[in-house]
Amino acid sequence: MKYQELVDIYSALEATTKRLEKTSIIAEYLKKLDEDTIGKVGLLLRGGVFPAWSSEEIGIGTKLVERAVAEAVGTTQSKVEDAVRDNGDIGLACIELYSKKSQTTFFSQPLTIDFVFKSLQKLSKITGSKSTNRKISILLELLSQASASEAKYLTRTITEELRIGVGDGVVRDGIAQAFNIDKKIVERAQMLTNDFSVVARTALLEGEEGLSKLNLTPGTPVKPMLAQLSPPVAEIIPEMGTAICETKYDGIRLQVHRNGDEINIFTRRLENITHALPEIVDLFNEHLPHEDYIVEGEVIATRDGKPLPFQNILHRVRRKYNVEEAMENVPLKLFLFDVLYYEIPMIDNPLIERRQTLEEIVDTSVDEMNLSTMIIATQDNIPEVEELFETSISAQHEGIMIKDASQPYIPGIRGKKMLKYKAEPETLDMIIVGGTYGIGKRGDFIGSYLVALRDENDDFKTVAYAATGLDDATLEYLTGKMKEIEISTKGREIVVEPKIVLEIAFSEIVESPEYETGYSLRFPVVKNIRKDKGPGDVDTVERLLSMYESR
Numbered sequence: 001m002k003y004q005e006l007v008d009i010y011s012a013l014e015a016t017t018k019r020l021e022k023t024s025i026i027a028e029y030l031k032k033l034d035e036d037t038i039g040k041v042g043l044l045l046r047g048g049v050f051p052a053w054s055s056e057e058i059g060i061g062t063k064l065v066e067r068a069v070a071e072a073v074g075t076t077q078s079k080v081e082d083a084v085r086d087n088g089d090i091g092l093a094c095i096e097l098y099s100k101k102s103q104t105t106f107f108s109q110p111l112t113i114d115f116v117f118k119s120l121q122k123l124s125k126i127t128g129s130k131s132t133n134r135k136i137s138i139l140l141e142l143l144s145q146a147s148a149s150e151a152k153y154l155t156r157t158i159t160e161e162l163r164i165g166v167g168d169g170v171v172r173d174g175i176a177q178a179f180n181i182d183k184k185i186v187e188r189a190q191m192l193t194n195d196f197s198v199v200a201r202t203a204l205l206e207g208e209e210g211l212s213k214l215n216l217t218p219g220t221p222v223k224p225m226l227a228q229l230s231p232p233v234a235e236i237i238p239e240m241g242t243a244i245c246e247t248k249y250d251g252i253r254l255q256v257h258r259n260g261d262e263i264n265i266f267t268r269r270l271e272n273i274t275h276a277l278p279e280i281v282d283l284f285n286e287h288l289p290h291e292d293y294i295v296e297g298e299v300i301a302t303r304d305g306k307p308l309p310f311q312n313i314l315h316r317v318r319r320k321y322n323v324e325e326a327m328e329n330v331p332l333k334l335f336l337f338d339v340l341y342y343e344i345p346m347i348d349n350p351l352i353e354r355r356q357t358l359e360e361i362v363d364t365s366v367d368e369m370n371l372s373t374m375i376i377a378t379q380d381n382i383p384e385v386e387e388l389f390e391t392s393i394s395a396q397h398e399g400i401m402i403k404d405a406s407q408p409y410i411p412g413i414r415g416k417k418m419l420k421y422k423a424e425p426e427t428l429d430m431i432i433v434g435g436t437y438g439i440g441k442r443g444d445f446i447g448s449y450l451v452a453l454r455d456e457n458d459d460f461k462t463v464a465y466a467a468t469g470l471d472d473a474t475l476e477y478l479t480g481k482m483k484e485i486e487i488s489t490k491g492r493e494i495v496v497e498p499k500i501v502l503e504i505a506f507s508e509i510v511e512s513p514e515y516e517t518g519y520s521l522r523f524p525v526v527k528n529i530r531k532d533k534g535p536g537d538v539d540t541v542e543r544l545l546s547m548y549e550s551r
C-alpha cells in the first residue's frame with residue numbers, strides 16, 4: 001500500500017474542520033485496507049508509530065530533520081531553517097523546498113506505508129555512538145524518495161506534530177463507521193487497550209464481537225480515571241448517596257502491574273518508571289500476593305515521617321543514576337487506593353467492592369505500604385468528611401478525594417464520579433507554544449510565555465501570556481529548553497514546538513478575542529513546570545469553558 005495514498009487522506013483531513021466529514025474520510029479509507037496495513041494506519045492517523053500506552057517515541061529533534069531535509073533536497077541547513085521560520089512549520093517548509101529541489105532521485109521506488117512505518121519505528125531504537133549518522137541515513141532513505149506532499153507529512157510525523165486536526169475521537173468514530181460498530185464499543189476497546197492498531201485490526205477481522213472481548217492486560221498500562229473539582233461537601237455527598245472519601249496525597253500516581261513474575265510501574269502518562277523505584281518493586285513482591293494484578297496509588301516522599309513537597313518525588317522518579325543514594329535520601333511511602341485487575345478485570349465492579357478487594361489483598365504491616373486513609377460517607381455523617389479534610393490538610397496533604405462508591409473505574413475520563421476538594425485554588429495545566437524575550441538587561445531571557453489548551457482534536461489553542469511566578473534560574477532554564485524546540489523567532493517573539501507544560505493559577509477567566517480559545521485569564525501565575533506531564537495531559541478548552549460557566 002502506497003504511502004502517497006495515506007498522504008492524500010492526511011491532506012483531505014487537514015482541508016476540512018468538519019468532524020463528520022473527517023470521520024467519513026477515515027471510514028472510507030479504512031474499509032480499503034488489509035489486516036496488516038490497517039493496524040499501522042490506526043497509529044499513523046494519530047501521528048505516531050507506537051500505541052498510546054508505549055513509552056517508546058521516534059525521538060528525533062527538529063534540527064536533525066532539518067539537516068536530513070537539506071541533504072535530500074540539495075540545499076544548506078540554514079536555508080531549511082529559513083524556510084521553517086518563514087512557514088512556521090516544517091511540513092509547509094518541505095512543500096516549498098521540494099518544489100525547488102535540485103537533485104532528482106533515479107530509480108526511486110514509491111514509499112510504502114509498511115516501509116515508512118518500520119523505518120520510523122527503527123529510528124527510536126538507535127542509540128549509542130554514531131547514532132546520529134545512522135539516524136540521518138534512515139531519514140535520508142525516506143526523504144530522498146519522498147514527493148513534496150509525502151515529505152510534508154513525513155517530517156511532521158517525525159517531529160510528532162501531524163497537525164491534521166484528528167484526535168482520538170475522530171479515529172474512534174471512523175473505525176465505528178467503517179465496520180458498522182457501535183461507537184461506545186470502539187471507545188471502550190480503545191480505553192482498555194490504548195492501542196489503535198489493535199482496535200482497528202480487531203474491528204476489521206472480528207467486528208463488534210471481537211472488540212467487546214478486548215480487555216485490560218496486566219503489563220499494558222491504561223489511562224487513569226481523573227477527578228473534577230468538587231462542589232461543597234454538603235451538596236455532593238447526598239447527591240452521590242454513598243461516597244468513599246479519602247485523603248488526597250500530593251505525590252505521583254503510580255499504576256503497578258504484576259504479570260507473572262514481572263512487576264512494572266507506570267506513571268499517569270503511562271511512562272514506565274520501574275527502574276527508578278526498586279524499593280517499590282520490593283514492596284510489591286513482599287506485600288501483595290503473586291497473582292496478576294493492576295493496582296493504583298499515590299507515592300509520596302517523606303522526611304521524618306512528614307510528607308515532602310511534590311517536587312521531591314518528581315526528582316526521585318526522574319533519576320536514572322545513583323538510584324541507591326536517592327533511596328536513602330528520599331524515603332518513599334505508598335498509599336494504594338484502587339484495584340483494576342486481580343486475577344480478572346475488575347474495573348466494572350463498583351468502587352466499594354474494589355476497595356474491599358484491596359483491603360483483602362494488601363499486607364499493610366510495614367510503614368511504607370498503606371491504603372489511602374478513607375471513610376464511607378452518606379448524608380448522615382457529613383461532619384466526618386469535613387473532619388477528614390481538616391486532618392488531611394493539617395498533616396500537610398493536599399485535601400480529599402470524594403468518590404462515588406457505586407461507580408466503575410472509567411479509564412481516561414475526567415467525570416463527576418471522582419472529585420477532588422483542595423485547600424489551594426484550582427489551576428490549569430497549559431502548554432507553551434511561544435514567548436516574548438525581555439528587554440534591556442533581560443533581553444537574553446524569554447520572560448513571558450504564550451500558553452495554550454487542547455481542543456477536541458488535540459490541537460493547541462492559545463489562552464494567555466503568563467509572565468509572573470518564576471525566579472531567574474527558572475527563566476534561564478525555560479529559555480534554554482525553549483531554544484531547543486524553537487520553530488521560529490521574529491524580533492522578540494519566539495514560536496516553539498508544544499512540549500513544555502506549565503501549571504497556571506489565575507484569578508478569573510474572561511472572554512477575549514485576542515486568543516484562539518476566545519477566552520483569557522486574569523493575573524495568570526506560573527505555579528510549576530510540570531515535567532511529569534506532556535502534550536496529552538494538557539487541560540482542555542472544554543474544561544476552561546466549564547470552569548468559566550461555573551464561576
Ligand code: ATP
Pocket residue numbers: 224225226227228246247248249250251252253268298337372401420
Ligand atoms: P492535581 O494536580 O490536582 O493532582 P491532576 O491533574 O494531577 O491534578 P486530578 O485527576 O485532577 O489529577 O486529581 C487526582 C489526582 O490526585 C490523581 O491523579 C492522583 O495522582 C492524586 N491522588 C492523591 N491521593 C489520591 C487518592 N486517595 N485517590 C485518588 N487520587 C489521588
